[in-house]
Amino acid sequence: xxxxxxxxxxxxxxxxxxxxxxxxxWDQETMMPAKxxxxxxxxxxxxxxxxxxxxxxxxxxELITRLEGQESDDYFTANVREMRxxxxxxxxxxxxxxxxxxxxxxxxxxxxxxARKDNDFAKFSPHLQxxxxxxxxxxxxxxxxxxxxDVLLDEYEIGMTVNDYxxxxxxxxxxxxxxxxxxxxxxxxxxxxxxxxxxxxxxQEQFCQKVSHAMGFDFGxxxxxxxxxxxxxxxxxxxxxxxxxFDEKDPFSCLYAVMHESGHGLYExxxxxxxxYSPVGMAVSLGVHESQSRFWENQIGRTASxxxxxxxxxxxxxxxxxxxxxxxxxxIANEVKPDFIRVEADEITYNLHIMVRYEIEKMIFNDGxxxxxxxxxxxxxxxxxxxxxxxxxxxxxxxxxxxxxGAFGYFPTYTLGNLYAAQLLQTMASQLGDIDQIISxxxxxxxLDWMRTNVHDxxxxxxxxxxxxxxxxxxxxxxxxxRYVEEKYSKLYKL
Amino acid sequence: xxxxxxxxxxxxxxxxxxxxxxxxxWDQETMMPAKxxxxxxxxxxxxxxxxxxxxxxxxxxELITRLEGQESDDYFTANVREMRxxxxxxxxxxxxxxxxxxxxxxxxxxxxxxARKDNDFAKFSPHLQxxxxxxxxxxxxxxxxxxxxDVLLDEYEIGMTVNDYxxxxxxxxxxxxxxxxxxxxxxxxxxxxxxxxxxxxxxQEQFCQKVSHAMGFDFGxxxxxxxxxxxxxxxxxxxxxxxxxFDEKDPFSCLYAVMHESGHGLYExxxxxxxxYSPVGMAVSLGVHESQSRFWENQIGRTASxxxxxxxxxxxxxxxxxxxxxxxxxxIANEVKPDFIRVEADEITYNLHIMVRYEIEKMIFNDGxxxxxxxxxxxxxxxxxxxxxxxxxxxxxxxxxxxxxGAFGYFPTYTLGNLYAAQLLQTMASQLGDIDQIISxxxxxxxLDWMRTNVHDxxxxxxxxxxxxxxxxxxxxxxxxxRYVEEKYSKLYKL
Numbered sequence: 001x002x003x004x005x006x007x008x009x010x011x012x013x014x015x016x017x018x019x020x021x022x023x024x025x026w027d028q029e030t031m032m033p034a035k036x037x038x039x040x041x042x043x044x045x046x047x048x049x050x051x052x053x054x055x056x057x058x059x060x061x062e063l064i065t066r067l068e069g070q071e072s073d074d075y076f077t078a079n080v081r082e083m084r085x086x087x088x089x090x091x092x093x094x095x096x097x098x099x100x101x102x103x104x105x106x107x108x109x110x111x112x113x114x115a116r117k118d119n120d121f122a123k124f125s126p127h128l129q130x131x132x133x134x135x136x137x138x139x140x141x142x143x144x145x146x147x148x149x150d151v152l153l154d155e156y157e158i159g160m161t162v163n164d165y166x167x168x169x170x171x172x173x174x175x176x177x178x179x180x181x182x183x184x185x186x187x188x189x190x191x192x193x194x195x196x197x198x199x200x201x202x203x204q205e206q207f208c209q210k211v212s213h214a215m216g217f218d219f220g221x222x223x224x225x226x227x228x229x230x231x232x233x234x235x236x237x238x239x240x241x242x243x244x245x246f247d248e249k250d251p252f253s254c255l256y257a258v259m260h261e262s263g264h265g266l267y268e269x270x271x272x273x274x275x276x277y278s279p280v281g282m283a284v285s286l287g288v289h290e291s292q293s294r295f296w297e298n299q300i301g302r303t304a305s306x307x308x309x310x311x312x313x314x315x316x317x318x319x320x321x322x323x324x325x326x327x328x329x330x331x332i333a334n335e336v337k338p339d340f341i342r343v344e345a346d347e348i349t350y351n352l353h354i355m356v357r358y359e360i361e362k363m364i365f366n367d368g369x370x371x372x373x374x375x376x377x378x379x380x381x382x383x384x385x386x387x388x389x390x391x392x393x394x395x396x397x398x399x400x401x402x403x404x405x406g407a408f409g410y411f412p413t414y415t416l417g418n419l420y421a422a423q424l425l426q427t428m429a430s431q432l433g434d435i436d437q438i439i440s441x442x443x444x445x446x447x448l449d450w451m452r453t454n455v456h457d458x459x460x461x462x463x464x465x466x467x468x469x470x471x472x473x474x475x476x477x478x479x480x481x482x483r484y485v486e487e488k489y490s491k492l493y494k495l
Numbered sequence: 496x497x498x499x500x501x502x503x504x505x506x507x508x509x510x511x512x513x514x515x516x517x518x519x520x521w522d523q524e525t526m527m528p529a530k531x532x533x534x535x536x537x538x539x540x541x542x543x544x545x546x547x548x549x550x551x552x553x554x555x556x557e558l559i560t561r562l563e564g565q566e567s568d569d570y571f572t573a574n575v576r577e578m579r580x581x582x583x584x585x586x587x588x589x590x591x592x593x594x595x596x597x598x599x600x601x602x603x604x605x606x607x608x609x610a611r612k613d614n615d616f617a618k619f620s621p622h623l624q625x626x627x628x629x630x631x632x633x634x635x636x637x638x639x640x641x642x643x644x645d646v647l648l649d650e651y652e653i654g655m656t657v658n659d660y661x662x663x664x665x666x667x668x669x670x671x672x673x674x675x676x677x678x679x680x681x682x683x684x685x686x687x688x689x690x691x692x693x694x695x696x697x698x699q700e701q702f703c704q705k706v707s708h709a710m711g712f713d714f715g716x717x718x719x720x721x722x723x724x725x726x727x728x729x730x731x732x733x734x735x736x737x738x739x740x741f742d743e744k745d746p747f748s749c750l751y752a753v754m755h756e757s758g759h760g761l762y763e764x765x766x767x768x769x770x771x772y773s774p775v776g777m778a779v780s781l782g783v784h785e786s787q788s789r790f791w792e793n794q795i796g797r798t799a800s801x802x803x804x805x806x807x808x809x810x811x812x813x814x815x816x817x818x819x820x821x822x823x824x825x826x827i828a829n830e831v832k833p834d835f836i837r838v839e840a841d842e843i844t845y846n847l848h849i850m851v852r853y854e855i856e857k858m859i860f861n862d863g864x865x866x867x868x869x870x871x872x873x874x875x876x877x878x879x880x881x882x883x884x885x886x887x888x889x890x891x892x893x894x895x896x897x898x899x900x901g902a903f904g905y906f907p908t909y910t911l912g913n914l915y916a917a918q919l920l921q922t923m924a925s926q927l928g929d930i931d932q933i934i935s936x937x938x939x940x941x942x943l944d945w946m947r948t949n950v951h952d953x954x955x956x957x958x959x960x961x962x963x964x965x966x967x968x969x970x971x972x973x974x975x976x977x978r979y980v981e982e983k984y985s986k987l988y989k990l
Contacts, residue, residue: 019538024518220528220529236531236534238532238534239530239534276534
């Protein structure tokens, strides 16, 4: 077998292990019975160990070294480069550590679900402590060039550090907080859902599937299920699964979760099929992934033009709902209100939610914040920045799944997603013309096609920053996002 | 690492691969979107190849040889014996063949589902041909001592051959056919479901879950889902999943499928946990597995005593159903009628259904019956033995999933299950006292406990025949089954 063929075969093996892990992860949160948790943890840990031992095989290391000296096309070169990064990282982590981490993560996930349901941080606390301890150990193994937290940030969006995020967040805060204050002072009244009204789950499901289908999500190659925390898993070719949750009192919560996860799903369904089971065939970064979900959720879904199209579908499912017009629904969908839950936050406060998590993670890993002090730290920040008192930890530091999965350093990529989305929209509009007109037409395929060509098709052949620059002509910048929110909300709230 | 530790670790690895295959198989039939089929086939084939290459590792073979000379406890010895059998078989099968077989099976399964839905044998025919060809090749690789079909029969129930089954089936036929004729001539009238009545799926689901729960199935360690063909998968510790299907016109079809699959599920949930991921921790054979499902489905579920307990649950879900008493429901549940569908057949005709499949399989592999001639051969037999004309292949040779999975030689184990179940019931009654009284009490745990002690707990430490003999004091025999049906149906039909 030639080096290139062997490399591809070994890489495919590794990514097949990952795909199975992804599938079992999906199942764990949607289907698995509670008593299956122990075995699930064991199996996931075993798979991680199998994958790890294949990844760290020294023959594979030598193969990568040989291929680094050879001429190849861009895609192959990108695969070699990415596998070098993964190989170097993996050889630093002992196989027992990887297995322990995976096992602890499975248990922490279950504990988090229970703690959140019972609103009992103490149930989660020892598991969170374990995840923090293991993550500190991980940082030690990987080696720390700048600050410990930087090691984690770099893992989720290559090249990003505290030195990049600190000024970025400061800059956002500088313009978002005054905007928020102006909105809070506005006398525009947001209509409320009638308190006595209920929106049956089945009808919500029908409505949301219709919207997702209109976005272009292929249900012949995917599913929509339920889980505590909505997520999307692009498991394997032809099989992309996302989840949502239902609140009978609020159909918008589910709708925007579905648009969000469908946005992720469209990216997965659009990745270059010729490079399945290899890095270059995967999404380029969490930030870019989030740009796709936020694009559909906010920039398409939270507009009057969207509601012109979706209103008949909504009324079909909820014939008793008040006779709102699309402008009213647009207002409801864009209500700005400092509140507790990140995934239901408006576009203005959302990035402040991310900052809370970013600051706390930074404190944990760079300044030794104790796990037991997380709830009070969280609640203090929420009071200071949002002016609201967190009533219990389920509405506070227990709301997100990420820490139970040991995904520290992940949150800031959500903000990057918001920035990328705005920058992509700006360029798309300059090329396709009036976006509102496209949305109103009900045929959203030109926008999906544009994303397919400029983002999805590219897989991971470039870095995230290169991809954004290639698509938009400029390096990533917060400016388009800030202009977008300032313009949109000034109009909505008559500022 | 000592030999024993290494052996256990290698065996566990192999069984973890199998568990993942089992899980993906479950998902394929319950959850997978249609376009995921190609990748699913690839992944299952890849897993089979991974497992096969680990199983056939010559170092593993040497390890087995070394352990065969050592003293060990019964359970360890059983594991070594069983792995020797699997190793010897596997080294005869080239890895490419295993991979091709698995891939073809995935595709055949999809094709079968479509062909059955569309009632179009031609859609399935090329895939079935492929499965037959690959199975012939498999027989060649494994080596044929007696007839080719014997190689397949032995795989599903060790030690059973055409020479065992031919007289067994002849003996059953000799006493079942006269019994059937007498029943057909009886003037007992079986009440019919009112044609206009409909039984909503959700209510059926509730009712069936209640019954399954009363049997002792632990829904905290399992699930019930839907699939074209009901099945049960004991995937991994704490996670046993079965499926059913719903017919709004006939609630009994679903009920008895659920009792059947729950019986399988109880066996899986009762296997010895200390021997997870090794042969001795698995069900001992398909025949014994089927004895557990048939016990609950027929010997418990199809009795007036069962309906005394279940009737209030039934009426709770279907308040508009006729005011039947438990004797009437018992009659409905035990209607004997030569009909088309095996899984819905009564206890008398069931084994004749098996004989049709047995004879056709024997013809395919021992006498060169052509795939294209299967439908006509099937239909001719149904006419001769059952006196009914098969209206289309969905009601005929397309009804079962087995051949699409290449599971030739599997069907006869169903009949063994019926025989074992009757033999176990006879002994259970001699030890626990009046079984009808236990069923009527609504507390069915003494029966489950008896099965736990005498069957489930044993795993695969003995051969199927040894296990039946240890549990009942006699070698497996058709006599208890024949006596059971003759007595039961003489009473029901006043013969």
